[in-house]
Amino acid sequence: MTDSQSRDIFGVLVRKNSHKDIRRLKRESSVATIHGNKFWKSTSLLIDYLESSPPKPNMRVLEIGCGWGIGGVFLAKNYDATVTALDADESVFPYLHYHADINGVNVTTVKERYENVSVDMLSEFDMVIASDICFWDEMTKPLSDLIHRCYQAGVERVVMTDPGRQPFRDMAEECFEKYAAIYENWSVPHPYNISGLVLDIE
Numbered sequence: 022m023t024d025s026q027s028r029d030i031f032g033v034l035v036r037k038n039s040h041k042d043i044r045r046l047k048r049e050s051s052v053a054t055i056h057g058n059k060f061w062k063s064t065s066l067l068i069d070y071l072e073s074s075p076p077k078p079n080m081r082v083l084e085i086g087c088g089w090g091i092g093g094v095f096l097a098k099n100y101d102a103t104v105t106a107l108d109a110d111e112s113v114f115p116y117l118h119y120h121a122d123i124n125g126v127n128v129t130t131v132k133e134r135y136e137n138v139s140v141d142m143l144s145e146f147d148m149v150i151a152s153d154i155c156f157w158d159e160m161t162k163p164l165s166d167l168i169h170r171c172y173q174a175g176v177e178r179v180v181m182t183d184p185g186r187q188p189f190r191d192m193a194e195e196c197f198e199k200y201a202a203i204y205e206n207w208s209v210p211h212p213y214n215i216s217g218l219v220l221d222i223e
């Protein structure tokens with residue numbers, strides 16, 4: 022249920038850092054080391070975009086750099102997606118499983134860097150999603166390489182969102198040249214109040 026310590030993000034219940042359960046998880050787990058310490062607003066961009074351009078039902082979805090994994094939880098809850106959530110930092114997973122639980126869905130987690138996700142592994146998925154995972158210059162090349170492997174693996178669709186940082190712009194512009202892609206500004210008004218970029222490759 023939503024209260025002052027929780028948010029309703031497009032029908033997904035998301036706890037604030039001040040919520041007692043999140044404070045308990047923080048005491049019990051190790052500290053997130055690559056910014057997976059909270060729900061990032063780019064997820065609202067991702068979900069709003071997916072609502073306007075919905076996936077097919079029952080897709081096998083891989084969320085990379087999942088953090089709390091709210092994008093994957095949304096797809097599991099609303100589109101019966103079978104979701105695998107991948108992150109280099111396993112300390113994010115207790116928060117992800119907690120949110121999957123309170124939203125009544127299951128999500129499988131994998132500790133791995135996206136640089137190491139192979140064509141073989143990608144061929145198990147129909148769709149790859151991500152929000153706010155391209156924030157350092159050194160992430161641009163590994164992510165465009167990952168998208169190339171998605172293409173080789175026959176992944177049907179890759180959707181990524183970002184608040185508009187330059188490393189993401191560089192990666193997205195390269196992909197826009199190479200693939201059949203939508204690359205556009207996206208804004209989500211009150212109460213979400215976030216603007217950024219969407220890259221949608223089919």
Ligand SMILES: C[S@@+](CC[C@H](N)C(=O)[O-])C[C@H]1O[C@@H](n2cnc3c(N)ncnc32)[C@H](O)[C@@H]1O
Pocket residue numbers: 054055056057058059060061062063064085086087088089090107108109110113133134135136151152153154
């Ligand atoms: C800014 S957070 C975004 C989390 C989540 N996607 C969201 O929008 O709330 C970036 C996430 O990417 C993960 N990450 C960073 N580099 C990664 C890599 N090379 N492979 C896999 N995950 C990575 C971090 O651990 C963190 O959870």
